[in-house]
Amino acid sequence: MYVAVKGGEEAISNAHQLLAKRRRGDTSVPALTVDQIAEQLSLAVARVMGEGSLYDEGLAALAIKQARGDLIEAAFLMRAYRTTLPRLGYSQPLDTGRMYIERRISATYKDLPGGQVLGPTFDYSHRLLDFALAADAEGLPEAVARRVSTPASMPRVTDLLGDEGLIEPDPARSADAAVSDLTREPLSFPADRDLRLQNLARGDEGFLLALAYSSQRGYARTHPFTGEIRYGAVEVEFFAEELGFAITLGTIKVTECQMVNQFSGSAKAAPTFTRGYGLVFGQVERKAMAMSMVDRAMRWEELGEELTAPVQDHEFVLSHSDNIQATGFVEHLKLPHYVDFQAELDLIRKLRAEWLEAQGAVDPANGKKEAAE
Structure with missing residues (x-):
């Protein structure tokens, strides 16, 4: 039986031992x-x-095990480890148009070049507990043919719209333009879209989901169509100066989402749909969708819209989307604040005594009867 002990270093050591024991659980x-x-x-x-x-x-996976399944704590461990790694350089931009598709759907076109690929998804499953999984059954269905696309067989939906001039083009950017790096420089304002997307990509999924949901319910007038969600492997390339060309380092799996939003236009520009963009590691569709909706909402100024909702406020969204920072601010309240609280106690006692005196009353805390008329 664990008995709480007094004393800083010894207490912390015992807490670590108990944590390790609880992490392991029943050794049987x-x-x-x-x-x-x-x-x-x-x-x-x-x-x-x-x-x-x-x-x-x-x-x-190691971080999840160490954190006992606390995903925010696991992400914290990953970021801490990341700071110890050497920086060799920057990869080339990912070409998601050449993705090896495992899943690709669109809510805007039924018939697409390359077709709809449902892939692994909960979208069409019944939300019923599968007790076969609790019985250690494998739960594997009969083998199905796996469809692996060639990289060039599935053009983006937004490219199809772009061919007709129906959607705004991607913002033009000079090849040698500086790109912000949120992992090496602190967040600052005003924040351009490249910095905003970096922030959203590693922002808390729940926070972004709530903001995206708010935009659908009238706070920013955003109710888009899912132009496309695609999940699969993309090659990561690095330009080797000594060779003079880019080499492939390997592949990573990502989810990309492009939302098609309400159109804009003016006397000088034809009406076109606008877009929101999301790209995240692995298969995290909900996060990618929320990210693309928040990205679109925060583009209000460049699209000539009014600032009417929290989801559009760059400083509000970007300053509060990071769950590691949020965790630090909230959980630091568990640390000792004895001196601060004693100061607050002294102040409130003084203010209370002054108020009671002004009211002609005696403080009940002293065990005396009130003397107010």
């Missing part, structure tokens, strides 16, 4: 392995990689 139950987490809890792994700003499935 087989220990959970990192490989099991990586293979069977892949959606949790993807979220930790994204919010931890580090793509490594093995490390994310």
